Amino acid sequence: MLEFFLNKKPLYYDEIDYSRMPRVYSKVKSKLKIPKIIHLIGTNGKGTTGRFLAQALNSLSFNVGHYTSPHILEFNERIWQNGSNVSTGLLNEKHLELLKLLSSDDANSLSYFEYTTLLAIMLFQGCDYVVLEAGLGGEYDATAVFENILTLVTPIDKDHEAFLGDTIEKIATTKLNAIQKYAIIASQPNKEVYDIAKMIEKNNSVSIKQVDSFIDEDDEKKIQKIREDNSLETYLVNNLRLSIAALKFLSLDYSSDDFIKSRLFGRLTQFRPNVIIDVGHNVLAAKSIYESLKESKYTLVYNSYKDKHYEEILRILKPIIIDVELIEIEDSRIESLEVMQKVLKELDLKYSSFIKTKEDKNYLVFGSFSVIEMFLKEYVG
Numbered sequence: 001m002l003e004f005f006l007n008k009k010p011l012y013y014d015e016i017d018y019s020r021m022p023r024v025y026s027k028v029k030s031k032l033k034i035p036k037i038i039h040l041i042g043t044n045g046k047g048t049t050g051r052f053l054a055q056a057l058n059s060l061s062f063n064v065g066h067y068t069s070p071h072i073l074e075f076n077e078r079i080w081q082n083g084s085n086v087s088t089g090l091l092n093e094k095h096l097e098l099l100k101l102l103s104s105d106d107a108n109s110l111s112y113f114e115y116t117t118l119l120a121i122m123l124f125q126g127c128d129y130v131v132l133e134a135g136l137g138g139e140y141d142a143t144a145v146f147e148n149i150l151t152l153v154t155p156i157d158k159d160h161e162a163f164l165g166d167t168i169e170k171i172a173t174t175k176l177n178a179i180q181k182y183a184i185i186a187s188q189p190n191k192e193v194y195d196i197a198k199m200i201e202k203n204n205s206v207s208i209k210q211v212d213s214f215i216d217e218d219d220e221k222k223i224q225k226i227r228e229d230n231s232l233e234t235y236l237v238n239n240l241r242l243s244i245a246a247l248k249f250l251s252l253d254y255s256s257d258d259f260i261k262s263r264l265f266g267r268l269t270q271f272r273p274n275v276i277i278d279v280g281h282n283v284l285a286a287k288s289i290y291e292s293l294k295e296s297k298y299t300l301v302y303n304s305y306k307d308k309h310y311e312e313i314l315r316i317l318k319p320i321i322i323d324v325e326l327i328e329i330e331d332s333r334i335e336s337l338e339v340m341q342k343v344l345k346e347l348d349l350k351y352s353s354f355i356k357t358k359e360d361k362n363y364l365v366f367g368s369f370s371v372i373e374m375f376l377k378e379y380v381g
Contacts, residue, residue: 006116230260266369303368
């Protein structure tokens with residue numbers, strides 16, 4: 001039912017009508033009960049930061065929803081509540097309720113992401129808190145139409161330049177303009193982000209604090225214990241720090257036990273003893289992966305969309321790559337095999353086509369949700 005409805009909507013657009021979501025939402029806003037929303041924006045780490053925070057809030061006995069995207073294998077992964085993904089039955093039930101609120105024209109005009117964002121809010125109406133993850137952007141994102149109590153800003157870097165701008169300054173401005181009242185900003189790899197944050201704090205009359213202003217000595221001890229108990233890599237610890245800062249902002253006491261089993265699948269996940277999978281797909285993700293895995297070497301199972309900085313990504317990962325196995329993906333946005341082979345030759349990286357994993361090799365499967373999806377669907381027994 002919902003699946004059939006969503007399949008009629010394109011997942012991606014060359015141009016986006018930024019007025020559509022606010023216009024449609026204004027018509028149904030009075031009929032929805034909006035919980036306390038914590039909005040997540042940034043380039044990397046939104047999913048893991050959101051899940052850390054949602055899991056901790058739920059462990060503290062709150063009714064919590066977490067909206068994330070995209071999904072790897074099934075749509076239900078996008079909508080999590082109190083420890084589990086929403087059921088297909090409940091999704092279809094709320095889909096029918098939402099269709100009754102919307103006119104036929106509005107329901108059909110909304111994009112895939114816009115409609116599913118409204119659907120998530122329908123499902124989360126009884127929650128105490130909702131952790132709402134932005135899609136591509138910031139101020140024009142479908143998630144930005146809802147009033148929130150706090151914005152969390154993960155590391156910002158270049159990505160989706162066609163929609164967000166071709167410089168860090170432009171991208172940061174677009175994202176940070178989503179801040180409504182209060183924000184906590186994670187440690188940033190680009191100092192320009194801090195400069196833009198100061199400007200927006202002044203011009204928009206909002207409060208933006210850095211994550212370290214919330215973390216004290218006791219928090220550092222808890223972070224270390226959580227890291228050890230959950231085997232967290234460095235970049236995941238940075239996401240953990242941001243989620244803890246949010247708890248401190250909310251004046252909530254927590255323990256290290258509140259973060260047990262809060263790791264999100266597909267983020268440096270040890271899928272098998274010799275297979276690590278990660279849905280990272282940009283330069284910042286590649287840098288984090290390299291820092292986490294630089295003591296070992298891997299066969300990289302990889303492919304990339306045309307608009308990604310795949311040459312730079314491969315150059316960053318090269319020191320930990322033995323060879324590259326290109327996984328075939330049927331998608332018009334995927335770079336051609338000829339171009340990928342040319343880049344690999346120029347980087348002096350051995351390559352071949354991916355067929356299946358071998359027990360005597362260590363693999364890093366990396367390159368976007370579509371790469372992980374294809375790997376899990378087609379090549380894993």
